[in-house]
Amino acid sequence: MQPRRIVILGSTGSIGTQAIDVVDGAPHRFEVVALSAGGGNLELLARQAAHTGASAVGIASGDPRELARLIDEAAAAAGRSGYRPDIISGPDASTRIAGTPADVVLNGITGSIGLAPTLAALESGATLALANKESLIVGGALVKAAAAAGQIVPVDSEHSAIAQCLRSGSAAEVDKLVLTASGGPFRGRTREELHAVTPQEALAHPTWDMGLMVTTNSATLVNKGLEVIEAHLLFDIPLDRIDVVVHPQSVVHSMVQFVDGSTIAQASPPDMRLPIALGLGWPDRVAKAAAPCDWTRAATWTFEPLDAAAFPAVGLAKDAAKQGSTFPAVFNATNEEAVTAFHAGRIRFTDIVDTVDAVLSEHPGSSGLTVESVLEAESWARARAHERLALSSL
Ligand SMILES: NC(=O)C1=CN([C@@H]2O[C@H](COP(=O)(O)OP(=O)(O)OC[C@H]3O[C@@H](n4cnc5c(N)ncnc54)[C@H](OP(=O)(O)O)[C@@H]3O)[C@@H](O)[C@H]2O)C=CC1
Numbered sequence: 001m002q003p004r005r006i007v008i009l010g011s012t013g014s015i016g017t018q019a020i021d022v023v024d025g026a027p028h029r030f031e032v033v034a035l036s037a038g039g040g041n042l043e044l045l046a047r048q049a050a051h052t053g054a055s056a057v058g059i060a061s062g063d064p065r066e067l068a069r070l071i072d073e074a075a076a077a078a079g080r081s082g083y084r085p086d087i088i089s090g091p092d093a094s095t096r097i098a099g100t101p102a103d104v105v106l107n108g109i110t111g112s113i114g115l116a117p118t119l120a121a122l123e124s125g126a127t128l129a130l131a132n133k134e135s136l137i138v139g140g141a142l143v144k145a146a147a148a149a150g151q152i153v154p155v156d157s158e159h160s161a162i163a164q165c166l167r168s169g170s171a172a173e174v175d176k177l178v179l180t181a182s183g184g185p186f187r188g189r190t191r192e193e194l195h196a197v198t199p200q201e202a203l204a205h206p207t208w209d210m211g212l213m214v215t216t217n218s219a220t221l222v223n224k225g226l227e228v229i230e231a232h233l234l235f236d237i238p239l240d241r242i243d244v245v246v247h248p249q250s251v252v253h254s255m256v257q258f259v260d261g262s263t264i265a266q267a268s269p270p271d272m273r274l275p276i277a278l279g280l281g282w283p284d285r286v287a288k289a290a291a292p293c294d295w296t297r298a299a300t301w302t303f304e305p306l307d308a309a310a311f312p313a314v315g316l317a318k319d320a321a322k323q324g325s326t327f328p329a330v331f332n333a334t335n336e337e338a339v340t341a342f343h344a345g346r347i348r349f350t351d352i353v354d355t356v357d358a359v360l361s362e363h364p365g366s367s368g369l370t371v372e373s374v375l376e377a378e379s380w381a382r383a384r385a386h387e388r389l390a391l392s393s394l
Pocket residue numbers: 009010011012013014015016036037038039040041042060094107108109110111113131132133134155156157208209210211212213214272
């Protein structure tokens with residue numbers, strides 16, 4: 001059997017680098033044909049290109065001649081002298097790279113900037129292994145309409161877990177989806193105790209090592225809010241039948257409760273290489289993608305309710321999804337701006353979700369959902385967030 005041709009968007013990030021690990025571990029199953037990144041780490045991208053032999057490499061910003069020079073250097077060091085991939089540069093580089101002929105496109109870009117690449121990957125006919133949850137959430141019905149049945153395979157750990165649990169029952173037998181949340185680094189704190197937490201503390205995730213945006217979103221529980229919308233869109237389950245439970249160990253990645261009272265859960269130590277490998281190989285598993293649970297050692301798994309007073313983000317996200325149209329895009333875009341302001345030291349931690357709440361409550365909505373209306377709502381939300389954040393003080 002020929003190896004599957006894989007495109008990796010966001011190859012220099014947490015998801016992207018782990019995807020290359022997965023490919024390295026199963027060279028008979030996968031080959032990388034194209035890579036893209038933002039351009040913030042040209043050295044790493046050049047080494048990845050020389051290592052994988054990808055035929056095309058894209059960057060959103062940065063000097064393409066410098067990238068070519070670094071690739072030459074990295075290729076010589078890797079014993080691949082003369083290797084010269086096509087280099088594509090500019091804001092639409094990942095969208096163009098997403099159209100490279102391939103079997104699977106992994107979207108590991110951060111943020112709603114991933115929407116156009118997601119749509120381009122779907123248009124190409126390849127399977128879309130989706131880590132970039134934001135593109136599905138902001139694009140909503142647009143992304144779903146662009147996807148053939150089964151064309152989107154979730155990589156997000158909770159949704160990969162649910163997809164695995166759903167193999168044991170039909171959609172009509174599902175009572176509830178139950179998403180687990182680690183609770184983040186501030187689990188157990190009151191709202192008052194959250195005001196003064198620092199960016200450094202927010203980035204100390206208890207169980208996962210991830211990029212800055214998703215790690216911060218885990219600390220505010222915005223990530224879980226986004227994931228409830230993501231589950232609703234991926235699995236067509238109504239929002240009021242999607243619950244969140246706090247599970248600090250991050251070993252049970254989510255569960256499906258069936259109508260007869262049975263619950264099927266997926267468990268494995270927290271390691272994204274498992275859902276990435278399943279996303280690339282779907283529906284087949286990749287042997288030894290990650291270490292399994294060690295059943296010879298004592299272990300305790302705990303579950304507790306979410307404290308919605310201290311962490312209102314999940315409720316806000318559900319409300320935004322119920323309002324529909326461009327509300328989820330406004331939720332996400334405002335959050336992206338507020339997280340950036342928090343890490344720049346301009347606002348307090350609790351201002352992040354308060355700003356999302358305030359901007360959502362001002363949003364007039366949009367009569368239809370098109371790429372243009374999403375982009376317009378996002379730029380309205382980003383501008384409105386900036387106005388509000390300028391008024392916030394530490
Ligand atoms: N990390 C994880 O374990 C998990 C992540 N996810 C989701 O996966 C996505 C990626 O997360 P993560 O890997 O942590 O993020 P990182 O911040 O680690 O990586 C983001 C990647 O996106 C690239 N990028 C940034 N801007 C652009 C752009 N304009 N065009 C193309 N590429 C761009 C970056 O390139 P560069 O930095 O080189 O400029 C980098 O390669 C997010 O949606 C996240 O929510 C979901 C579940 C788990």
